[in-house]
Amino acid sequence: MAQPRVLLVEDDALLRRFVRMALEELPIELLECESVAGALQILGTAPVQLILTDLMLPGASGVDLLQQLQQSPCLRGQAKVVVLSAGLTQDTRQQLAPLGVWRLLEKPVSVGLLEQCVQEAVQGDPPAPIPPQPAPADLERTNAIDQYFAGDTELFQLYRGSCLLQLPHDIATGDQAVEDADLPALRRVAHSLKTVLLTLGAPQLSAQARDLEQLCHSAAPGPAHSGWLVLRVALAHWIDVQKTGL
Known part of the structure; x- marks a missing residue:
């Protein structure tokens, strides 16, 4: 069948x-x-x-x-x-x-x-x-694994590895959107990052992406571009920190 x-x-x-x-x-x-x-x-x-x-x-x-x-x-x-x-x-x-x-x-x-x-x-x-799984030390990561991955640490790690490969491309897309003054494109990047970062246990970065999405939606290019610069610096640092744990 x-x-x-x-x-x-x-x-x-x-x-x-x-x-x-x-x-x-x-x-x-x-x-x-x-x-x-x-x-x-x-x-x-x-x-x-x-x-x-x-x-x-x-x-x-x-x-x-x-x-x-x-x-x-x-x-x-x-x-x-x-x-x-x-x-x-x-x-x-x-x-x-x-x-x-x-x-x-x-x-x-x-x-x-x-x-x-x-x-x-x-x-x-x-x-x-869903069987219980041992939790890692990081509280935010633990919460993300429990809430979004049913406690499956291995599945979380696999997904995180995929994200760490993709996120630099998202940063490049955001940079290009700022260079082109393309707020809809920047909003799509922020919209995606908002969900992905929350799933990865980075709620503060997710909140920054959510705020950026709202700025893009309100058609405020100056604040939106500034918000992207702040987010991209924090995101690039977070990626570097995460890579040390792979």
């Missing part, structure tokens, strides 16, 4: 990596794309049982995707839709209400909650019990 197909629509490579690692033990076929156009192309080839989508995507948004699926039900078929986003404000929840969303998950999401959601969507099985 063919495995259930799950479509992940997420433009952030690190978050796709997180989902992939979280779900690798489940008997599913995980399909990945970075945009609404890519999602529609996949859905046009064969049905899926579950669609996991972010809201902030390059070009058309996750809301646009849901609206297109509502207008073309043959593309969606019987698939359940889960929105996985860091932007679930009350207004956003009201906007999503009539669009047939099965469940909302707030980023950063824990491994256990993500596994449970996917299992219930494609199998209806209860989640497997």
Whole structure:
């Protein structure tokens, strides 16, 4: 019997990596794309049982995707839709209400909650019990491992290693956005960093990224550019410190 197909629509490579690692033990076929156009192309080839989508995507948004699926039900078929986003404000929840969303998950999401959601969507099985894991000395890292990785220190370390490879590229993207005076691009970088850094146990850096995202959203180029310079210095230092622990 063919495995259930799950479509992940997420433009952030690190978050796709997180989902992939979280779900690798489940008997599913995980399909990945970075945009609404890519999602529609996949859905046009064969049905899926579950669609996991972010809201902030390059070009058309996750809301646009849901609206297109509502207008073309043959593309969606019987698939359940889960929105996985860091932007679930009350207004956003009201906007999503009539669009047939099965469940909302707030980023950063824990491994256990993500596994449970996917299992219930494609199998209806209860989640497997999560065994306790020894905690590292760092309290913030311990909290992140417990909250987002179900206590799985090895999974956290694998994800952290992937992030340390990707984060310098994110810094370069942010630098280019500042050079181009491209606030939407800088906002996307901040939006991604906000979630990734919280997942990695760096809440203060995450808060700085959240503040930068808000500055970009308010179209304040001067403060936004200054906020990026402060964040990038702190982030570069944090990366150096983290690398000594690999």
